Amino acid sequence: MIILIKKGADEAQVENLKALLRSRNIEPHVSHGSLQTLIGCVGDVAHLDPSLIEALDVVESVQRIQEPYKAANRKFHPEDTAIDCSGVKIGAGHFGVIAGPCSVESEEQIVGIAKSVKASGASMLRGGAFKPRTSPYAFQGLGAEGLRMLSVAKRETGLPIVTELMDFKDIELFNDVDVIQIGARNMQNFNLLKEVGSYTKKPVLLKRGMSATIQELLMSAEYIMASGNPNVILCERGIRTFETSLRNTLDLGVVPLLHRLSHLPVVVDPSHATGYAYMVDPVAVAATAIGADGLIIEVHNDPPHARCDGVQSQTPEMFAKTMARVCKVREIVSV
Ligand code: PEP
Ligand code: MN
DSSP: OEEEEOTTOOHHHHHHHHHHHHHTTOEEEEEEOSSOEEEEEESOOTTSOHHHHHTSTTEEEEEOOSOSOSTTBGGGOOSOOOEEETTEEEBTTBOEEEEEOSBOOOHHHHHHHHHHHHHHTOSEEEOBSSOOOSSTTSOOOOTHHHHHHHHHHHHHHOOOEEEEOOOGGGGGGGTTOSEEEEOGGGTTOHHHHHHHHHHOOSOEEEEOOTTOOHHHHHHHHHHHHHTTOOOEEEEEOOBOOSOOSSSSBOOTTHHHHHHHHBSSOEEEOHHHHHOOHHHHHHHHHHHHHTTOSEEEEEBOSSGGGOSSOOTTOBOHHHHHHHHHHHHHHHHHHTO
16 A cells, blocks of 8 residues: 655654554555655555545545455465366366256256256256345245255256355255355345355355446455355356446456456356347357356246246257357367
């Protein structure tokens, strides 16, 4: 952190600032330029709030030179991290595709979809049992019954299951769940992040909030990691912009950006990012080409009658074609 001191600042106040820094175990290194004085802070500034320093009379501005996230930061962990999801790895060269319906609707539905996506090469099964819906009148998911059906599909296919946890009170129902999804709407539910981080080391698929910056996404990953769970997979699922012709705006450039800033794997969700089934295939291919470590794709046996997100759901046949194209692109980009 670098503190820029105002011109003509009162020396006694600058000394007070230096004493304040020392009291926080930070060594101030002062350099007097011809125009301005700077204080370089040496030490752990993670617990120092820059806005408190900026509010001081003698301070012109404060510049952070290190990101506020440590556990998620590539600087402190140069190697890519592979996350082990009950035997299926994602990251560090391992590519994984999570596929399944937006929500679990019946045992027959989830088992049928699980079998077909597995046959096409999916490595994990998704399906929401607790659904965050914009309308309180919309289908809210089958809850515990939905989780039971997911377990049946897991037993029948061997696919690890990924499903969303909305409320920590339900965590004990998640014993058979392999990857806990934290949805876009809960990305900054800090209590939920801390609870999940301290309760379990199960992988967490953390979806980017609808209007979250990349630093906010990484700080949310940091919450989980700092609480004790290092197994976080980041998910770009589109953000809200001025554009309304798609459900969201896919921020594909964040894939290489996140890879630069963090060692954690990055998965892309082309279903929620676009909102239309016909776009899922080209966007999945593009996400693979740009270097994503995996995809999460909504697949439904009967999209027009889906209880949630039918418009963006691929049929199993569409998914099979997408898998084939994604595999070809992987061959090219993984060299
Ligand atoms: C979902 O995966 O079905 C979902 C609700 O996603 P998001 O949190 O990204 O909107
Ligand atoms: Mn959905």
